[in-house]
Amino acid sequence: MADLTRTKKIALEEHFMEPDFIDYFNTTSINISPALFGKALDVLQDFGERRLESMDSIGIEKSVLSLAGPGVQAEKMTDVAVRRARQVNDFLAEKMAEKPDRYGGFAHLAMQDPVAAADELERCVRDLGMSGAMINGQTNATYLDDDRYSPFWERAEDLGAPIYIHPNNPPEQVHMYSGHPELFGPVWSWTVETATHALRLVFSGTFDRFPKAKLILGHMGETIPFLLWRFDSRWDISNRGDMTLEMPPSEYFRRNVWYTTSGVCADEPLRCSIDAAGLDRVLFAVDYPFEKPIEAGEWIEGASIDDEERAAVCHENARGVLLL
Ligand code: MN
Numbered sequence: 001m002a003d004l005t006r007t008k009k010i011a012l013e014e015h016f017m018e019p020d021f022i023d024y025f026n027t028t029s030i031n032i033s034p035a036l037f038g039k040a041l042d043v044l045q046d047f048g049e050r051r052l053e054s055m056d057s058i059g060i061e062k063s064v065l066s067l068a069g070p071g072v073q074a075e076k077m078t079d080v081a082v083r084r085a086r087q088v089n090d091f092l093a094e095k096m097a098e099k100p101d102r103y104g105g106f107a108h109l110a111m112q113d114p115v116a117a118a119d120e121l122e123r124c125v126r127d128l129g130m131s132g133a134m135i136n137g138q139t140n141a142t143y144l145d146d147d148r149y150s151p152f153w154e155r156a157e158d159l160g161a162p163i164y165i166h167p168n169n170p171p172e173q174v175h176m177y178s179g180h181p182e183l184f185g186p187v188w189s190w191t192v193e194t195a196t197h198a199l200r201l202v203f204s205g206t207f208d209r210f211p212k213a214k215l216i217l218g219h220m221g222e223t224i225p226f227l228l229w230r231f232d233s234r235w236d237i238s239n240r241g242d243m244t245l246e247m248p249p250s251e252y253f254r255r256n257v258w259y260t261t262s263g264v265c266a267d268e269p270l271r272c273s274i275d276a277a278g279l280d281r282v283l284f285a286v287d288y289p290f291e292k293p294i295e296a297g298e299w300i301e302g303a304s305i306d307d308e309e310r311a312a313v314c315h316e317n318a319r320g321v322l323l324l
Contacts, residue, residue: 002298004301008315013287023070024071036253036290040068040290057294059273064104071133081112082112085110089124097178102243106132108133118155125161130323132156133161133322134164138170141171143201145204156213164215167186169189218262218263224253225272228254237292246249251298254278270282270303270305272304282313284300284315
């Protein structure tokens with residue numbers, strides 16, 4: 001077997017669980033098989049040998065940790081969401097402080113209150129040493145292109161903090177998935193939901209207003225790199241009223257967006273992402289524990305890219321987007 005530790009790695013979508021947040025995590029149990037869900041819950045709560053050994057087995061020097069599930073974004077009471085976001089960030093900061101060389105973190109934010117979320121993002125990156133934030137899709141049917149999030153984007157841009165949009169379910173039942181529970185979740189609906197979220201941000205002009213804002217998408221960009229040419233060509237002839245953008249849509253996806261390999265271990269979409277979005281845009285991630293580190297490590301070490309590209313994806317590009 002190839003040496004899976006040959007290329008140093010920083011991994012960007014590596015999840016954990018705090019015991020008080022299991023109820024929120026359980027809201028996603030409809031999307032995942034019960035066998036995987038139960039096993040994951042146990043692994044998610046380990047910050048010791050088990051997690052470190054799995055990192056060491058494929059040369060992951062540092063894992064940027066993030067809470068699994070929607071967390072406080074599923075909380076109905078805004079004040080509770082704000083308070084508990086701080087709680088879980090303090091918990092994560094303790095784990096990072098115990099192993100600062102091995103664990104980084106993404107802030108968890110109560111997006112019900114955009115200004116409180118901006119304040120907490122600032123606290124997390126300034127005081128707790130976090131690398132940015134992970135946001136789990138829509139919150140109360142509101143997406144990040146909504147005007148109410150302008151103060152949030154302004155702060156994120158000022159801080160240089162990347163915002164990683166992680167999949168979540170849509171706010172309502174969608175008829176096109178009826179009779180197909182297998183399509184509702186990671187097989188397909190999360191891709192549609194998350195890619196649409198990113199497209200809302202680009203087409204709303206959010207990145208014209210906040211040109212230095214940084215967005216990260218997992219799962220090899222949720223199919224977006226594959227479609228850049230078509231976005232430009234169809235935007236030109238779309239029924240868009242008085243909407244304007246300063247650049248063709250694809251340019252925002254090359255300027256403001258980064259893409260991780262989380263949960264995708266296949267050469268074709270990797271090649272497409274590097275070629276379409278740029279070599280500096282693609283970063284390694286496992287999606288631990290929902291994907292196996294060994295599988296991700298075997299794949300990236302043997303992927304049909306050259307060693308310069310492999311080093312960029314595995315660790316060098318992280319410095320260009322994360323606050324590390
Ligand atoms: Mn994930």
